[in-house]
Amino acid sequence: MTETIDQIEKAHSPGFVDRLRYRSRREFLSTLTLTAGASSLFAQSQTRPPIVYPPQYSDKVMEPVNVREFQEVAKRNLDFKTYNYIAGGSEDEWTLRANVEAYQRVWLRPRVMMDVSTIDTSSELLGHKLEFPILLDPTTKSRIVKDGDRVAAVGAHECGAIYCVSNPLSWIDDLYQAEKAPVWWGSTLGHSTKSSARGWARRNEDAGATALAVTIDHPYSPNRDRVIRYNWTQTNGNTFIWSKYQGGVLSPTRPSLTWQHIDWLRSASDLPLVVKGVLTAEDATLAVENGVQAIIVSNHGGRALDGAVPTLMALPEIVDAVDRRIPVLIDGGIRRGTDILKALALGANAVLIGRAYVWGLAAFGQVGVQRVVEMLRAELVVAMGLAGMPNLASINRNLARLPWE
Ligand SMILES: Cc1cc2nc3c(=O)[nH]c(=O)nc-3n(C[C@H](O)[C@H](O)[C@H](O)COP(=O)(O)O)c2cc1C
Numbered sequence: 001m002t003e004t005i006d007q008i009e010k011a012h013s014p015g016f017v018d019r020l021r022y023r024s025r026r027e028f029l030s031t032l033t034l035t036a037g038a039s040s041l042f043a044q045s046q047t048r049p050p051i052v053y054p055p056q057y058s059d060k061v062m063e064p065v066n067v068r069e070f071q072e073v074a075k076r077n078l079d080f081k082t083y084n085y086i087a088g089g090s091e092d093e094w095t096l097r098a099n100v101e102a103y104q105r106v107w108l109r110p111r112v113m114m115d116v117s118t119i120d121t122s123s124e125l126l127g128h129k130l131e132f133p134i135l136l137d138p139t140t141k142s143r144i145v146k147d148g149d150r151v152a153a154v155g156a157h158e159c160g161a162i163y164c165v166s167n168p169l170s171w172i173d174d175l176y177q178a179e180k181a182p183v184w185w186g187s188t189l190g191h192s193t194k195s196s197a198r199g200w201a202r203r204n205e206d207a208g209a210t211a212l213a214v215t216i217d218h219p220y221s222p223n224r225d226r227v228i229r230y231n232w233t234q235t236n237g238n239t240f241i242w243s244k245y246q247g248g249v250l251s252p253t254r255p256s257l258t259w260q261h262i263d264w265l266r267s268a269s270d271l272p273l274v275v276k277g278v279l280t281a282e283d284a285t286l287a288v289e290n291g292v293q294a295i296i297v298s299n300h301g302g303r304a305l306d307g308a309v310p311t312l313m314a315l316p317e318i319v320d321a322v323d324r325r326i327p328v329l330i331d332g333g334i335r336r337g338t339d340i341l342k343a344l345a346l347g348a349n350a351v352l353i354g355r356a357y358v359w360g361l362a363a364f365g366q367v368g369v370q371r372v373v374e375m376l377r378a379e380l381v382v383a384m385g386l387a388g389m390p391n392l393a394s395i396n397r398n399l400a401r402l403p404w405e
Helices: 002-012 025-036 041-045 067-077 080-087 096-104 147-159 170-177 194-207 224-227 260-266 281-289 311-322 337-345 355-364 365-387
Strands: 123-125 129-132 135-136 163-164 184-188 209-213 274-277 294-297 328-331 350-353
Touching: 002 224, 067 080, 067 129, 067 355, 067 365, 080 224, 096 311, 096 337, 129 328, 135 163, 135 365, 147 163, 147 355, 147 365, 184 194, 194 209, 194 260, 224 350, 274 281, 274 350, 281 311, 294 311, 311 328, 311 337, 337 350, 337 365, 350 355, 350 365
Parallel strands: 135 350, 163 184, 184 209, 209 274, 274 294, 294 328, 328 350
Antiparallel strands: 123 129
């Protein structure tokens, strides 16, 4: 680079540019590039696509350069117990760590000479155009940050990400009034009766949900050692409620859930039905047979059954079993654009992020959510460019090398 600059300076001086007029080398260079547009010497650089910058925010928001650094800012902002509630998983946290480590164990086999002058991350999911394949997981944020669910929803709207809502409350209506509602999916841990399932489906459809997602991996409250040890107490809808976690208590969430639940929802709503928490080919096959319209490969971010297979490792068998009949999504451990690229290479249609955007929310509120999504999106674009993948259709299994295959 230095050599080129020096050559250019030499070739055009004296009189072409007076470098002393420019405050910095960067300013000099950008002016030179503009001025040089007319010269045949620069004909080749004219055909170069423009540099694409993600949206910019204040210096403070732009300071963390990756999701892990957002986590550090969030850690400083949050009280110790709440930080550990978010960061932690269940029991020995094998699955929590393995979700992240699985991405470190898969290597990319980049292609070269592929003409990646334009990078297109768009696709289609359940009838909705996705500009980029990153959705936001349900994460009950009002327990973490005041009005967290609503604040993150506005962030999702601003950056154009689909948002899973655990408890749609009156704030969804307010967001529609203010034209700040994101495209959103209703999310539930399931219901114990047909009438409550149907009521929930109708409420969500009426409120504007575009799909209904049932989390099916949480029949009982898991042992979360950090939560038990630090005696974290829950708040609900910003109101403090006392609910002490204890270890080894068989505390039911929705233990009676079966595939019949899908029929219950379908009898009340025409919205696409999604299940979150599939980890095996057997259950993926059953999901398709029971008329589910999309699967999320998930282990609840390592917060449910400890020892459950990391999601990236589970993905290939599920993709094979589903055989393109319905979209397969994945979450758990995604912290980088290259992680997303690996998941797409192994057959995911899109990914969801959980903690990544919760760190953004806890660090800087709404713009923190936006910045994390936009940062991951930008990282994905760069990764696709470097891997020789101009669009999502070009990404396939040959891009990934698996250590366990
Ligand atoms: C603080 C927190 C709360 C969560 N609450 C829910 C929930 O209410 N329902 C649900 O299906 N998943 C919940 N999850 C799991 C996420 O939806 C998602 O599966 C997980 O966070 C993905 O892993 P990642 O955090 O490594 O991205 C929660 C996760 C976190 C971190």
